[in-house]
Amino acid sequence: MRITSVISRVVDFPLSAPFHPAWARGRNQPNLLMVLVEVQTDEGISGFSAAHAGLEAAVAIDRFVKPYLVGQDPTRIERLASIWRDAEILGPPVYCVEICLWDLLGRLAGMPVARLWGGFADRVKAYCSTAELRRPEERVEDVQRFLDEGFRAVKLRFHHPDPRDDLKVVEAVRAAVGDRIAIMVDANQAGVEPGLGGHEVWGFRRALEVARELERLGVVWLEEPLPRYDYDGLARLRDRLERLWIAGGEDNHGLHELRLLIDRGCYDVLQPDALLSEGISALRTVAALADTAGLRFAPHTWGNGIGLLANLHLAASVPNCPYLEFPHDPPSGWTAAARDQMLAEPLRIDAEGYVRVPERPGFGFVLDEEAIARHTVATLS
Template sequence: MKITDITLDRLRLELDPPFRAAWDPEPRRHFDATIVRVHTDEGITGIGSGDLMDGFDTYKHLFVGEDPLDITRHVKAIETANFHGAHYWPLEAALWDIIGKVHGRPVAELFGNAAKKLPAYASCGELKSPGERVATALKVREAGFRAMKIRIDRNRVDEGVAAVRAVRDELGADFEIMVDLNQSWRMAGDTAGATDLARTRKTIARLAELDVFWVEEPLPYCDVAGFKRLRAENPGVRIAAGEMHHSPTELLRYLEEDALDIYQMDVVLAIGMHRARTLAELAQLKHRHFTPHSWTNGIGVLANLHVAAGVGGGPYFEYPYDPPGWTPERRDFMLADPVRVGGDGDLEVPARPGLGIELDEDAIDRWRIT
C-alpha cells in the first residue's frame, strides 16, 4: 500500500453569537478546522483533524509514496517537520485511521483495548457568574454527566471560587468538580504574566476546602518545582497539566520529578498518538493518571478517546461542552453526527474500523475556505 496524496480542507464556521472562551483575549467569532485526508492506492482514506496544519504543503513530499502502515517512520518524519513548521499531528491521526481500517478494528483496540467507554466530564469554556454556572451545571447533570470543569480567571479569582462553591452547594458532594486556572501557556499576543506561586497556593487552598477533584494548569510549565510544591501542600487535590507540552523529553522530566497527578497531553495538538501512548503508560506505571486535553473538534475528540480508552486512561475524559456558547453542533459541524455522551455520562469508542469518523460532505462544501 502506498500514500498517493494528502489533501487538506480548511473550514471556517461563523459563530453568531460569539463564543467567549476564557483563554481568548477577544470573543471567538469563528471556529476554524482543517480536515486531513490521506489517500492510498488501495482506495482506503484516512481522516484526521486538530491543529490547523499551516505550512504543511512544504512537507507533503516526505509522506507521499510511502507505506501508510509504517507508523514509526511517519511519527519521526512528522517530528522533524514540526521542528521547522507547525504541529502536524492530525496527519498521524489520519494514518492511524488507515491502520484501523486495514485491520478492520477500532484504533483503541490496537492501542491496548483497555476500555470500550470512559466516563466523560463536561469541560466548560466560558467565564460565568455563580448563578449562570449553577444553571449550566444543572443542565450538565441532566445530560448524564457526573463531573464538570470550571474555568477561573486569574484576575477574577473570588468570582471563580464563588462559582465553584455555588455548584458544590447546589449539586452536592457526589458531583465531581475540576478547576482550570489556564496558567501554563498563553494565546498569541497575550503577554500577561501568570499568577505567582504565593497567590496560586492561596487559591488552591480555597479550592481544596470545596473538595475539587483536580486543579489544572495552576502554573507556567517552566515551574516544575512549583508544581511539586503544590502537590506536596495539597494532598487532597490532584494537580493536572501537560496539554500543550510539545516535547516528550520535557514530559519525561515531569514524570521523573513526579510533578503531576494527571498528565493531559493532547494527541492532535501536542505530541501525537504514538508518543502519548508511551507516556501515558509510563504515567500509569508510576500510579499517575492520563486524561488527555481534547479541545479541538469531534475528530480530535475521537483521536484522543481512542488513545485514552486503549491504554485505560481516566478517571474521566474531557468532553468540551458549555451550552449555549459551546455545543456539540458547533464543535462537530464537519461531522455527519456530533460525538455525543450517552445518558449514563460515558463516551463510547465507536465500533467502526479506524477512528470511526463520518464526515458531512455538504457541511464541508458549505464551510470550506476558498
C-alpha cells in the same frame, strides 16, 4: 500500499452564538477553524485527521510532511513518526497527521483503533468542559442542566482578576448540587494566546492559596496553575497538597518534555493532546510512563469533533485514564453540536455520563462532506 497524496483543507465553520473563551479575555470567537487532513493511497482507501489550527498547519503539512510521506507504506507508522516530530522544528505542530495513518490502518483491519491498541475500555467518563466566565447563579443553572443531560463531571475556568470571584462560582455550585457532580478547575496558566493580553498571571503563592481552597471544596483537580516550564514550582505545589490533583501538559510538546513532567513530579494527571503534543501512539507511551509513576492520563481535547474522537480512542486504550474532556458550554456558541459540525452526528454521552468508543473501523469518523465543502476556504493538495 503506497501513499499517493496528502490533502489539507482549511475549514472555517461559523458559531451560531457569541463565544467568549475565558483564556482570551475580551475576545469573541466567531468560528471553529480546523484543517481536515486526508492521506490518500494507491488502493483507493484514505485515512483522516484534523488539525486544531488554520492555514499555518496546512502549509506546514504541505511543506514539511507531504514530500516525505508520498511513496511510503502508510502502515509503517513507527518508521514515519520522525517526520512529524522533526516538522515541528520549522513549523506549527502537525502531530495530527499520524492520526490519518492509524485511521487508515483501522479501516484496513476493520477494527476501531482503540481495540487495535488493546481496548482497555469501551467507554470513558466525560467531563463537561466549559470555557466562559459566568456569574455563580448562571453556573449553578448550567450545572443543573448538565446533570439533567447526564454529565457526572464538569470543569470550570478560573480567570477573574481576583480568584476569590472564581471560588464563589465553585462554592455556589457545590452548595446547589452537593456531591452529585465532580468538579475540575482550569486556570490556563501554562500558556496564553499571544498578543491578546491574556488573563491574570498567577504566581506560586496564589496557586497554593487557590489550591487549598479547592481542596477544601472537594475539587478533583486544578489544571495548569503555573507556567508550563515551572517544573520546580509545580512539584513544590503538588507536595503541599493532600487530595487535590494537579493536572496539565496540554502546552508541553514531545516525548522528552512529557517524560520530564513525569520525572520531575509536576502533575498527578498528564494531559497531552493527540493533535498538539506528540504522535498519538507515542502518547500511549506517555500514559505507560505515567502509570509506572502512579499517575493518571487524561488527554486534552478542544478544537473539533475529529480530535475528540481520536483522543477518545487514545483514552480508552490505556488503563489509567479517569476522564475524557468533552467541550460543551451552552448557551454560548461553543456546544457539542458546534464542535462536531464536521461530523454527520455529534458525539453524545450515555445515560451514565460516558462517551462510548464507536464500533466503526479506524477512529469511526463519519464526515459531513456537504458541510465541510460548504465551509472550506482553502485546499492544499
